[in-house]
Amino acid sequence: MSSTRFTKPLPAFDPRSIPVIGVDTHLSGVPAEALTPEALRQRFRHPPVWTPEHSVEKKFSNREPALAAVLLPLVMRDELTLLLTERAGNMSTHSGQVALPGGKTDETDHDAVATALREAHEEIGLTREHVEVLGILPTYVTGTAFIITPVVALVQPGFALQPSPSEVADIFEVPLRYLMNPANHRRHAFEFDGVLRQWLSMPYTGAEGADAKERYIWGATAGMLRNLYRFLSA
Template identity: 80%
Template structure:
C-alpha cells in the first residue's frame, strides 16, 4: 500500500529556529577552490555523514534517485540550485538540487544526475566535471538519493523545463559551507519529532540592496546533503 499517510502541509519558514551552528568553523576559502576539491575527492578523509535518513512521511515504495551538486567555477565557486514548480507531487515549490528518479536505462547514479540536470535545466554534460559522490540520503518521501558532486565550466546556456523548474539561481559555496548560516529546526508530525536544517540566503541579484533581496529558503533534504558536503570538506 503506497502513500497512505498525507505529506505534511506547513510553511517551514514558520517553524522557530532552535539554534544556529556558529560555534562550528567554516570551510576555509583555500579549501573551496576547484583544485582543492579535486584533491579532496581523490584522497577522501575518514568522515561520517551527519544526515542520512529522514523519518518517513509516507508508505510509498522506496525509489532510487540522484542529484547533482553543480559547483560553477566563477571567481568564487557557486552552487547552482533550482526552485521547483508548485504543481509537482513531491517537494513542490521548494529549493532543490537538479536531479530525480533513476531510470532503467541509466548506467549509474552519475548518469542519472547528469541526465536529470540536462532534462531539468538544460545543463550540458560537456560542461560538467564529476568529482565523486557522497553517501546516500533517504528522504521522508522514500527517495534513496545519491548526491553527485561536480565542477561546472561557465559559458553554458540554461533552458529550464517549465513543467518542473520555476527558477534557477546560484549561491556562493562559501556561504553554504559556513555553519554560521545553518539553522536547526524541529516539529512534531504524526507522533514523531522531526528535525532539519535551513540555510536561508538573501539573493542580491533579486533586489537593489540587502533589504530588497529575495530570500532563497534552502531547507530539508537539500540542506541535509549540503551539510554532509560541509562535513566531508571540513573533516
Template identity: 65%
Template sequence: MPPIDPSATLPPDTPLSKIPNFDPRQAPVVGVDAHLPAVGADALAPAALRRRFAEPPHWEPEIWAERRFTDRQPAKAAVLVPIVMRERPMVLLTERTAHLSTHSGQVAFPGGKQDDTDVDAADTALREAHEEIGLERPLAEVIGTLPTYTTGTMFIITPVIALVRPDYRLALNAFEVADAFEVPLDFLMNPAHHHRHAIELSGVRREWFSMPYGEDGKERFIWGATAAMLRNFYRFLSA
C-alpha cells in the same frame, strides 16, 4: 547564465510542504551552528575539491535519512551538485514548480529517479540535469559522490558533485523548474548559516536544517533534503 523571467518564479507565499498547516519557514529555530568552523576559501577552489575526492578523509555523514511518511517503495535517485567555477565558486540550485507531487515549490538540486538505462548515479544526475535545466554534459566535470541520503518519500539519493564551467547556458523545463539561481559555496559551507529546526507534527518530532539565502530582495529558503545533503558536504570538506 541568462536572466530568468521574474513572472516564472514562485510567489513568496507558495507552500513548501504538502503537510497541512505546516510551513517550514515559520518553524522555530532551535539552534545555529556558528560555533563550528567554516570551510576555508582555499579548500573550495576547484583543484582542492578534486584532491579532496581523489583522497577522501575518514568521515561520517551527519544525516542519513528522514522519517518515512509514505507507503511508496524505495527508489534509487541521484542529484547533481553543480559547483560553478567562478572566481568565487557558486552552487547552482533550482526552485521546483508548485504543482509537482513531491517536494513542490522547494529549492532543490537538479536530479531525479534512476532509469534502467542509466549506467550509474553520475549518469542519472547528468541526464536529469540536462532534462530539467538544459545543462550540457561536456560542461560538467564529475569529481565524486557523497553517501546516499534517504528522503521521507523513500527516494535513496546519491549526491553527485560536479564542477561546471561558468559559460553554461540553461533552458529550464517549465513543467518541473520555476527558477534557477546560484548561491556562493562559501555561504553554504559556513555553519553560521546552518539553522536547526524542530517541531512536533502529529505526535512525531521532526528535525531539519535550513540555510536561508537572500538575493536581490528575495529569500531562497533552502531546507529539508537539499540542506541535509549540503550539511553532509560540509562535514566531508571539514573532516
C-alpha cells in the same frame, strides 16, 4: 528496525514558520583555500575518514523505495557557486521548494552519475560537456523513501540553461562559502503524529537585483549540503 505507522502524509505547512532552535555558530566554516576547484579535486581524489551527519529521514510515507540522484553543480566563477533550482508550483511533491537538479533513476541509467547528469540536462538544460564530475557523497534517504545519491561536479561557465517549465520555476546560484559556513545553518524541529522531525535550513538572500529575494534552502537539500560541509571540513 521497529515498525512504524505511516498512515498520514505530512501536513501542508510553511517551513519558514517553524521556530529556529539553534544555529551552529560554534563550528568553523570551510576555509576559502579549501573551496577552490583544485582543492575539491584533491579532496575527492584523497577523501578523509568522515561520517555523514544526515543520512535517513524519519519515514512518513509507505511508498516503495526508489533510487534517485541529484547533481551538486559548482560553477567556477571567481568563487565557486552552487547552482540550485526552484521547483515549479504545479509539481505533485515539494512544489515551489529549492532543490538540486536530479530525479529518479531510469533503467537505462548506468549508475547514479548517469542519472544526475541526465536529469540535470532534462530539468535545466545543463549539457555534459560543461560538467566535470568530482565524486559522490553517501546516499540520503528522504521521508518519502527516495534513496538519493548526491553527485558533486564542477561546472565550466559559458553554459546556456533551458529550464523545463513543467519542473523548474527558477534557477539561481548561491556562493559555496555561504553554504559551507555553519553559522548559516539553522536547526528546526516539528512534531507530527507523535514523531519529532528535525531538519536544517540555510536561507540565502542575494545582494541585489533578481537574486535579492530570499531563497529558503531546507530539508533534504540542506541535509545533503550539511554532509558536503562535513566531508570538506573533516
